[in-house]
Amino acid sequence: MIQKKVKIINKLGLHARASSKLTQLTSLFSSEIFIIKNNKKVNAKNIMDILMLAASVGSEIEIQVSGLDEKEAIKQIEKLFQNYFDEGE
């Protein structure tokens, strides 16, 4: 299992469209993927679960990935956060 802390840097945080992009990405992997914020752990393949974290800009979350493709999954997920969900800011 891989666990990584990620800071949300895009202006709008994990809002609806960003959460949708995240689930579209996580659903490509067979690994189990979870996001944890303030001890709340949700399935990163379910958009409504992610939205319930209400994670705004500046929040720190933890990503947990476990499965055969965990290395590639965590790499791509981190990239999506670092690229501001392709929102430019």
Added chain:
Amino acid sequence: MIGILLVTHGEIGKSLIDCSSNILGKSINLLECIPVGPKSDLKECKKLIENKIKNLDVGSGVLIITDIYGATPSNILNQYTTQNNIVVITGLNLPMLIQAITDRDGTLSETSKACMQSAEDGIIQMNSK
């Protein structure tokens, strides 16, 4: 894939479909809506519902969602609740619809339960006091 039919007061259904499509970044298959208004002909509505059910059921059944329990749309839908390929739920909101769209490869029963849970989970008083 489960088909989804929204039967709502006025254009609520269409508007929620537009919002979901915008959030999910794509047009959505097997999702339709029927608006019901004060001047709607109930016989016409039933015909429309039956046609849409036929189109939307590709083998996994149809989840029909309406807004207010006890109002005309839900009263019309009451007659479809005994069919095995149909589940009717009320309390339509955006979390419920997004859940339905993104989680409909399982059984009709699983999807409808998840939708009701998402709708309920999305109702939160945000003030801390």
